[in-house]
Amino acid sequence: MIEQTDQPAARPPRFRSVGVPGRLAAGGLLLAGLGQVARAVWEVRLALAGEPAAGPPDQGNGVHRPLDALEESYHVVTSVGNGLVALCAALFIGWLWRVWDNGRALSGRRPKYAGVWVYLGWVVPLANLWVPRGIVADAFRSTAPGRRLPVSVNVWWGLWVAGLISGVGLFYGESTDETIARAYTGVWPLLLSDAVVVGAAVAGAVAVRTVTAVQLRRLREAAGPEDPVSAPAGL
Template sequence: MLTLKNPNGLARAVVALLAGNILFDVLLGLFEVRWLMADAMPYTFDPAVFGQVDLNVASNMAFTLFTATAVVFIVWFHRLRKNAEVWAPDLQGRKPGWAIGGWFVPIANLWIPRGIAVDIWRASRWQPYAADGSRGLVLLNAWWACWVASWVVEKVGTRLYRHDDTPEAYDAAAAWALAYYALDAAAAVLAILVVRRLTSMQHAKAAGMIPAAQ
């Protein structure tokens, strides 16, 4: 028998981790700004607000935090997908396992998780079978568009860094990297809003439908 599971604790952890990612996006973006303004690679950054920070250390910490965020986010996402199965199984286009595996399919991960998120969103509404409305999925779509854009920009920037044998090439790579950090921070802000909204929707619906779900 399918049962509901509370996603609130996982949601709080995801929000905290996403906030940490935003801080690192800002910090690493400032490294790129300093490069573009000074024409010299700043391996340390020393404003009073951050203290002495090493670029390699900051990058490694950012990657570790990103990995932790991805793991916790996917666990939260899978839990919401399982809850959606309780309320509207016929609206779910993919099995619950895809809420995990869909993120790891090359190229297809640019649309599979978004489709699952839409199915979860619809099932989590008070009226799952109602029409989406003109603004029903605006927040979710904005988050996904930002995330895909950041992914594309990061890939371009990475390729440019591999061929940064001239100052001009490095300037171009740094500009793309700066654009990536800006988009990634925006995607993280929107992800926080999506996590809070979906978790709130499921919490409210569970409070009113637990007897029916049993």
């Protein structure tokens, strides 16, 4: 007599919601880009106003003169812009973690990059030149095998790396007062760097929406109409 035992059915993978996080990440990128546009407008205003007779704000040897009203307002615009960048980073990394995890569940294989690289990939020198793009690309290919990577992903990353390597815009390691002095003496390099950053933000927003849309379609197919457990509301 053959004894039969009921084997528990394999549990379907749990998928993470990406619809709302994708919209938030794209919105965060656009807000960061808008903050950079505001900086560019103030840099043009500084260039048109010209350097005051007292010279640049940073006088050298640790001496700083009092700022005028326009210079003070540029500090405010810069601080707000930096806050928007911090918000954008948090929203983007939250989205990236979700598409990475969903890609792993959809493909049933180990991702190319471990989850810790979702965070470390942005700060480890040299690795930050390719790892974040690699995570997005791997998540997309796990979601839609055989499909070409969206052009917007490469445009976003190309502009990001251009800014990172050249030390412009958000990535430039100078103080706000030093940037003000540059605006007085030669504003065009600053405006070029602003354009790079804004372009990266816009392309990044398009890339997020594109990758999210593809993964949403695949998640709905994988979850099925009668799987309320593995398909969270607001996929």
